[in-house]
Amino acid sequence: MDTNKTAKEIVQLIGGKENVAHLEHCSTRLRFTLKDNNLVKKDQLEKVDGVIGVRQNVQCQVIIGNDVIEVYDQVQKELGEISQSEQNDLKSQQSWGAVLLDFIISIFQPLIPAVAGGGILKSLLLLVSVSGLMSTESQTYQIMNLIGGAPLYFLPILVAITTAKKLNVNQLVAVSAVGALILPDMTTMLTSGAQLFGFGIENIAYASQVFPAILTVLFYAQMERLFTRYSPKPIRIFFVPMMSLLITVPISLLILGPLGFNVGTIFSGAIIWLYSHFGWVATAVLAAILPLMVVTGMHKAMIPYAVSSMSELGAELLYLPASLAHNIAESGACFAVSLKTKDSKLRSTAISAGISALFGITEPALYGVTILHKRVLYSVMASSLVGGAIAGILSIKAFALVGPGLASITMFVDASNAMNLIWAFVTLLVSFLVAFVTVIFFFKDQVQSEEEVIFGEEMLSSPIEGKVIPLSEVNDDVFSSGMIGKGIAIIPESGDLLAPEDGEVTMIFNTNHALGFKTTNGAELLFHIGIDTVKLNGNNFEALVKVGDKVTRGQKMIHFNVDEIIALGYDPTVICIVTNQDQFKIESYHLEESVSNEMDILSVVPIQS
Structure with a gap:
């Protein structure tokens, strides 16, 4: 390349x-x-x-x-x-939610290599010590252990760097502000009940803390911009950092540091409460939905919790054990697909993706195999559920923040519980075998020979007037990934959804923004009007048919107000997909063109099983 x-x-x-x-x-x-x-x-x-x-x-x-x-x-x-x-x-x-998620990802994502590298080093040392190859009392072991612990100890400094970079403020001064909190002399003063301006300072060990550092840099950024705006240019080089430090560090010691510490404590307390009340069920459910979370990027919301848990508790009880089950399930599924498929390209992709997933990297498996084949996705979710349940029942703990896999399995070495690593291997083996066997039995190769295509083709006319676009351009991962089915999307120019062929109305959503339709050759269609328009609660939508109605090509089924939907801030794109795609060969036409209701945009041809 x-x-x-x-x-x-x-x-x-x-x-x-x-x-x-x-x-x-x-x-x-x-x-x-x-x-x-x-x-x-x-x-x-x-x-x-x-x-x-x-x-x-x-x-x-x-x-x-x-x-x-x-x-x-x-x-x-x-x-x-x-x-x-x-x-x-x-x-x-952007919405505040999008800005917040982008901010969180930008801060925590860059931390993972350092934290993961140090954590794996410590886990390898633990493995060496429990096997009797090196004494924990030896200076070599102690020095190596300190090296492995350095990223976690200096986590506030690392967070200060990533936060300052995201906020585009002076990284070195931001690090200095946060570094003041973990100075050895500062730590000594805090333990002896120090006071600042007559106010008592809470005794907090800021090493390994995340949230105090984030709050400190957020406040520092405001101070830097304030003093940069009003400082005379000749003295700005020293005056801005001096005044920013002079105000930021005391405020952090008195207010922001304790606030951030309490946030971290609540964060860890919440996960412990969840784990103690739901136990293995929480791990199993999380493992099962991880494929969907990774595809949509929502798993990144777990990183702040995992970092906080690792710094607060020294271990992580939920996300990483669940990830072990999911990662290995992806691997087992991919290797099974490589054996079952007749498609040489898919076989090559599946083998490569299976190896990557075995070592903890699942994106090639997810995007190259899993979400493209519903039966594989369901198999991965089911086997992840089983593996996650086992990990939860056996109370596996992770001690390094890295993608769990065969190469990083030492992250489960526990000095106080030798069986923790054994149970991790059990989870790995079960997750792999269940996924492999399930896919072997249920995967159906979509590669078909010309002889397998039979008559019964139906040409579907455009259900709406507008511009046809590929499904991949729809601003919704569930539809654009093809997870639900294949088809097309249309940017509407009118507000009437018409029947694309003779058929039967099989479903109308209670808010009238979605409709199910079955053609005479058995193709099951889903029409979805707009993105997130379910939030309109049926306003601006009117169903002109009911479930069970037999309709003819061109008959109006739903009327909707395009202009009002757009005015309310919603994307009006109409999505048309074939949900039983495994049974049909589907072709789309007139992409990137404006179409009328009389023009054919999809062909659906039944495939012999």
Whole structure:
């Protein structure tokens, strides 16, 4: 792969460097925060050499795989510096929820390599010590253990760097403000009941704490901008950092530090409460829904909890054990697909993805195999549920923040419980076998020979007037991923949903924004009007048919007010998908063209099983 060429094409297809407000990367993906997600040419982007897939939610995620760092470096060269004004312009256009999630991901994602590296080193040392190869009393062991513990001890400093980078303020001064909280002399003073301006300072050990550092840098950023605005330019170089430190550190010691410490305590307390009240059920359910969380990027919301739990408790009880079950289930499923499929390209993808998942990286498996085949997805979710239940019942604990897999299995070494590692291996083995066997039995290869296609083709006319777009461009991961079915989407120019062929109305959602339809050849269609329009509670929608009605091609089924839906801030895109896609060969027509109701846009041909 030519990483330079790949980077140039990626930047071009996400709308150019002018469209990028922020860039970061994780173990497999480039993560872009864009000014306008509509400028992304997703179909073309997925065809770029080196790009495995593309997912869009809060961030535009371009999945690269093992070469992500090399591609990231080249993309950075293409983008150059991204100004703070550009980031501020973006924030003003986003909802507070999107801004918050982007902020959290940007702070915590870069921490993982350091924390994971140190954690795995400590777990390997534990394994060496319990096997009797090295004494915990030896200076070599103690020095190595201190090295492994350094990232966690200096977590406030690392958080200060990532937070300051995200806020685009002076990173070194921000680190100095947070560093003051963990100075050895400061720690000594706090333990002896120090006072500041006559106020008592709460005795808190700030080493390994996350939230006090975040609050401190957030406050520091405001001070830096305030004093930069009003400071005379000749003295700005020392006056701004001096005044910012002079105000920020005392406020942190008196207010922000204790507040952040209590937030972390509540965070950890909540997960312990959840674990103590729901036990293995919580781990099992989380493992089962992790495929959907990873696909939509929602698993990133678990990172602050995992970091906090690791710093507060020294271990993590829920997310990482659940991830072990899910990661290995993905691996088992992929290896089963590679044996069952007749598609050489899918076989190659499945083998590669299965190996990656076995070592804790599931994106190639998810995007290359799992979400493209519903039976594989269901098998992975079921086997993850089983594996997660076992991990929960056996009370497995993780001691390093890294993607669980075969190479990182030592993250489950527990000095006080030798069986913790054994139970982790049991979880790994069960998750793999259940997924492998389930997929072997239930996976149905979608590759069909010409002889297997039988007569019964139906051409479906456009159910609405408007512009036809690929399903992949729909601003909803559930539909754009093809998880529910194959089809097309239409940006409507009218407000009448018509029957695309003779058939029967099988379902009408109670808010009238979605309708189920079955054609005469058995194709089951779902029409979904707009994105998130369920929140309108039926306003601006009127059903003109009822469940069980036999309708003819071109008959009006639902009337809706396009202009009002747009005025209320909703995307009016009409989605048309074939939900029983495994039984049909589906072709789409007139993509990127404006169509009338008389024009055919889909063909559905039954396939012989």
